[in-house]
Amino acid sequence: MSLMVLIERDEALDVLHEQLAGALSGRGRVAMVSGAVGVGKSALLEAVAEQAIERGALAVTATGSPLERDLRLGVIGQLIQDAPLMAAELELALAMLAEGAAAAGRGADVDAQLVHALCTVLLQLSERCPLVLIIDDVHFADRESMICLAYLARRVRFARISAVFSTVDHGAGSEGLLEAELLRQQHCRRVHLAPLSESGATAMAVDAVGLTAAERFGGGWHAATGGNPLLITALVQDYQAQQRARGGEPPEELVPEGWYGRAVLACLTRGEHRMLPAARGLAALGTAEQLDRLVGETPEDVAGGLLALAGAGLVVDGRFRTEAAGAAVLAGMTDEDRMGLHHKAAVLAYERGAQPADVAAHLLRADRVDAPWVVPVLEDAARHALREGSVERAVSYLRLAWTECADERERTKITTMLIRAEWRINPAAPAVRLTQLTDALRRGWLRGSDAAVLARALLWHGRAEEAEEVLQHVLRDAESDPETAAELLIIVPWLRVTHPGVRLPAPPDVEVRSVAAARRLKTTRSLVRVLTERPGEQALAVEPILRGCHLDEMSMETVENALLALTFSERPDLAAPWCDAFIQEASTRNAPSRRARLAAIRAEIAVRQGDMPAAIAHARAALAAIPLTSWGVTAGGPLGSLMLAATATGAYDLVHEQLDQVVLDSMFDTRYGLAYLHARGRYSLATGHPALALRDLLRCGELMESWEMDAPGLIPWRAEAAAACLLMGDVDESARLVGEQLKRCTPETPRAHGMAMRVLAGLSELRHRPMLLRRAADLLRQAGDDYELARVLVDLADAFHELGEFRRSGMIAAWARSVASRCQAEPLLAALSSGESSGGRHSRGTGVHGRSAELLSEAEQRVAVLAATGHTNQEIAAKLYLTVSTVEQHLTRTYRKLGISRRTELPATLDLTPPRSGDPGVAGVH
Template sequence: MTERSSTLIGRDTVLAELRDQARRVGEHGSRFLLLTGVSGCGRTALVERFAAHHDGPVLRAVGASWETTRDYGIIDQLAPGAVDVSDPVAAAERFARHLAGLAGTVLVVVDDAHWADEASLQTLASTVRHHPRLRLLVVATAVEGDTRVPAGIGALLRRIATVEIPVEPLTAAEVAAVAASFGIVLSPPVADTLCRHTGGRVRYVRELLREVPRRTWSRFDPVLPAPAAVSARVRDLLADCSDAARRFVGAVAVLGPAAAVREAAALAELGDEEVLDAVDEACTAGLVVLTAHGPAEISPADSLVRAAVLEIMGPAAAARAYRRAADLVDDRVRRLRLLVAASFAPDQELADRLDAVAAERAAEGAWAEAASLFTDASRLTEDRLLRERRLTRAVDALIGSGDAFGAAALVPEVESLRETPLRNAVLGYLAIVRGRAAEAEARLDRAWELVNVDRDPDVAALICQRHVLHALVRCRPDELVAWADRAVTLAGPDAPAGIEAAAIRGLGLAARGRVEQAKAAYATLADRVRHGAQAQRVLMGRGWLDLTLDQVDDARAALETAVPTTFSGGSTRISLWARAWLARAQFLAGEWDDSLRTVAEAATLLDRTGIVLAGPLLHWTGATIHALRGQWRQAERQLRRIDAVPQEYELMRLCACLARAQIAEARADAAGVLRALRPLAQGWITTHLDDTGSWPWADLYAHALVQQNRYTEADEFLTRRENRVGLRHSRSERARLAAARGRLLGAQGDLDRAINAFDRALTLLADLPLRYDQARVNFAYGQTLRRAGKRRDADVALSTARELFAGLGAATYVSRCDRELKAGGQPGARADTELTPQEQAVSQLVARGLSNREVAAELYVSTKTVQYHLTRIYAKLGIRSRAELAALWGRAGL
């Protein structure tokens, strides 16, 4: 298998730095660059790529471990016979004279400079320092972390280097790109596995992609070997070790990372004196490393060395060692894993033990560990029906842990099994997290049709709990509560299915208007489920509810706690939802930089897990912030990520609509807002969706109707919404609707009632930490007052809005506030003094390319008013077209 591309993936930044340093040679004189990185990180390939495009002479030398004591060995490679002195300063003079006859910038490449002789390095350093006009660029590469390298040479290299450039390991995404160049598609989890196994070292990534059978990469849990070259090196190192050291290295490989030295010694059958010598010998050889955690712990040097050692031991010897090791360790799960590693044939007794522990871990919500244990139990089970059930449970646990890619890799195998209620429930669960609503509904309905509730209540409860998730993202609160109640009844309140259903049930209650009941349910559940992975689910659900009730600080605290997956193996799926809602909470509280960081972190997790269901919710927040900051390319990028997956679920479509509407509003495109929100206004989502007002779309729609002069429609729409508003609605939703009503009343000329509506909106928001909502209401208030001729009052509202928007970094609205203030006559406007403030604002927007309708929406005036001002502007400035106006503004630097 060969690579299809010669691109150095993930190395653009380093290559750019090398090119920049080469340019500096011409400006500032000779330089010495040091490229450092772990063995196999691709230093040599990088320098060779750089040298291949260098416009000038290139001299090369390579260090070797057996030549470190040969003085001037490197210099002799670069300039054979040119230096025959014993003093590095004099040698530098001779070497400089040799280089003086070469034209252009001379590139000297010293690969593996950590094995260079000291005299040569001193000569190169003196040449760079004392002959800056030579236009000499020395690029040396050196390995990090190799204990065999003389310490003095490493220190010397760092002392003489002008610049040190680290070559970092590849990321998982870059590893996937390398695999793609081989024609191999890696799922994000498998790319992450390969990245961790190789330490991101590109040499070993490429070697494994060439050596490992292609079918291995389609597995969700590939067991990867060491590259042949690593195995050969480890074999040579072991051959040079004593028998005691070899046995000790083998024991450490069997026990795995962070093993106690005493365990390794016992497994290797070494006495106290022998083990000290063995540890020292193995560490010196670079086969093991001591760790700093707790009592003396030791680990294989890395995953590749461990794989090589186990391969060299052979299957039989390794299996015997695994069984002996299982008798030495105390941890139950670790003991079982060692026994699994020793098993090459079905073992019913071991499979049953694995299944029992897996069920316990699943009951605690530790799905990742449960998935691994169920998978091992399935592999060791001979009975076909039992094996199929355990494999199906493994897939279910993988989904629960958030590994949709790993679960999807097993789908062909699961689909080939006989049809059972559990099989359909698991495949329906996977369809949910992958955003496939129709498939999920069909699978779950079929599972419920097949299950015998009396004979198999646990599976029936599991199906109910999956229906709860499905109803949640379909925005069907009545169904959600009904299925949750069934799940709790069938499983019991303390069973996993019962707890998970209860953790979501409160959201359904709130959506039905039973907010107090929902809050009480979460309080009871939180008291009962305080620890473990299930607590993560409760915290996420409670944080979601708090956010819909304007309890932003409480929501943020709960969601921040639900983000980590350290809850005894907590779910990545729950963590992803918690991050999506945390980003929303941070946005509402005005912590936009934190919100964008949360979005970025969650987006990486989203890509790695394959849980597309949460994507639109996450990217809606990112798109909103970027649009409000005028970062249009980033906003559109977020929107493209939303559109990259089918939006079958109502929750996904809702967030997509809101993202488009927010971008359109930030662009002052009222018609675009109406287009984006039309599906919501037409009611394709159940009316229960807005019973808490948790989705801020109605005011966007109403404001846009007013800006389009569709007053009758706006009045009818707001009346319908207001008739449904009660105390169960959040204060923020009532404030938003009041502000929209104020804008409509102002547009209709009823200023007194408009002022009352805006004041009511601001009162509702007064003690809430919703800075963006406060800014929006003040902005609409100021626009309305300015249009009514109340310039002084308008300035107060607009200045308040501007200050709030500026604090958030909402550049689009800061500019809009400035234009409103100028149009109102506030001093400081930059424009031709012949124009009135309103004419200045109109002319600036027209010069930017906005149509009359868009200018009218931006300034909150009619299109006739815009045309009137435009006619006067043309007459005052002596121009006849929009193009001339744009040119005039351009010359003015405005």
């Protein structure tokens, strides 16, 4: 401890300096320096010793220690040995010490003559030279030494001796008696050292960390220490250590670490004896309630210990000032002692009716508590933790409950709860427990909804045959259990569109009474209708359900089904904001598995919006949240989206990485396998391997047809396969596939319709292509898919160029470039820039034409765009819901602003990025 802790100690120094001056003139005095542990008493005594030497006195010192408390005459012996005695005097004194220690060891009281003789040695020495006797931590002195010190203090009044003792506040026992004896003497003074003020704490740190850091952290250091200089010094050292670890950069906030923890333990070992048990009990309990029962001390001793802890700046209002202080106290205990303390704390908490979570927190840290209430308490605490989103804590409770439970049936229920909880963190974690539950099922210990949990887990990990066996058991249970029957009402349609190879007969029709179960059933049926029938408006019926959902234990399936129903019904614009909101909620609930599953859906949504950078980001986030091996059969979802988006952006190396990943063969028996096949086929098509692409796309289509899930909103595989056939020169098969695709399209599937129209245009005569491609562009704008729109616009620019309509070609190419840039579709941009499309062969214009977007109003620009792409005034009026006269007025003003006289002179630099389909007044390009 440096002299900087003498801040705010001027008054104490003055008293001790005055006492030294009196001793030098033969007027001996005694000072009892008291204060909390760590408050700077030792530093003050060092300063007194240095001053004594400067004034020509002898400083004779001794220090009490808890390790030497049983060493008879130990402290008085330190003074004798430190004094500059003649050889004969020292030999005689040491002999007396040995005699006294031996007598005390035999249980005899210290002889008064011996005490007199020992003290006379020091008194006679003071006649030759003034003495300053300094005894630090006198409260740790042995009883025999204290008797000698009291005797000596009574006789220094007319000697050239200044005696200075230091002791802690709130002492008890023999040290308290010594203090009382000394303070009765008129020549004895008490010097009390108070903790530092906030300004004192700041001033203390300036030399070590500089003024800026001291002013910034001084208030916090004071609040964390109560002004205790020992603790403040430790926090300063932690600050310096963190600064060194950051390469010299000052830390943004102070985190108490190693130095602070060691200082806390030093306070406890150097403080009075009642502090340590009180501190340990308080660290375990967190509160002073029942502390005496926990540590086995009297209420008076506990109160004294807490008072001493408060004085040392460790405790305020019955709690540790910092969590780090309590952690340091517990870390300083042996494992056996710490576990035993938590054992007692758990029992006390249960007996007083504490919350299950409070009891369970102690059980986790205790040795075994063999009591019938342990397992139910842990289960209750786990349920509460799951409701709060504290999944890891719930898993810890359930694992301990499983270990403590001796009843196999009850252990099976705990295992089911544990699977549900672990699933939120990592779906691979509970895989080791599936065999246990399967055995329990066969023994009749697992039934109903618990068995359904097992079935879903087995399906996730690709163990479909075992899952089907489990579900057969569940089906039998449903005959007598309405709750199980209600669970099957949800599972059967869910299997229909997720694991279509697993078939179950229809369960008994029962009333679903639970609100949560009713929501799950409704969203599941909505998803089934979207994937097996026309989407219609029923998909939109899931939005009100999403408004009332939160990610609790049972709602994840509801949320997933609702989001997928919106997505596959080609309403990604509605699904995206909901998905973002639930991802945020999952992030705050420490549920990596849920966050990953939602991110995978969000990637699918982004692909369908043509937002390829977002699709890559979300897919990567999904695969980073939980490892690929934990995805089981569902890996096809995020992998498919990532490969589709990477293919669109030209990141083929990224696609290669995903194709190298090992996936379960059973994935291709699920809906997730369709996404993987589609993405792999699209990649093969983009890289010039149409035969490979056709193989994957046809396999995808065969599965969808056999599963009666051939919905264009899921995967428009026929349009993709037709494109592959066209590249291979099989025009007839391409035309057949496109025709089949178009038959299946409805007004509710504009994306699939637009993609099919693009391929149809490629099959058609050149003179018909612009009309078909304009129709495709209109459909894809309605669907909100920028990437597919960009592909159509590139084809449309090429078609206009081949027809010799170069101005229109340039305008469409500019539009295509704008849309493709948003998607970061590098292959499309490269094609436009290299001249493979008409967009690369025409300049963008200069002069006033280059400022057309600035000159025209929004309404004028919408009209001009349609006019430039070949629409008549009547068609424009119909599209924009205007009169023909209004269209003519808009065009007249447009010509005047741009300095042209006819529509064929409309510039190629018009902003051809129209408003979204949901905006008022949006018109298509036909």
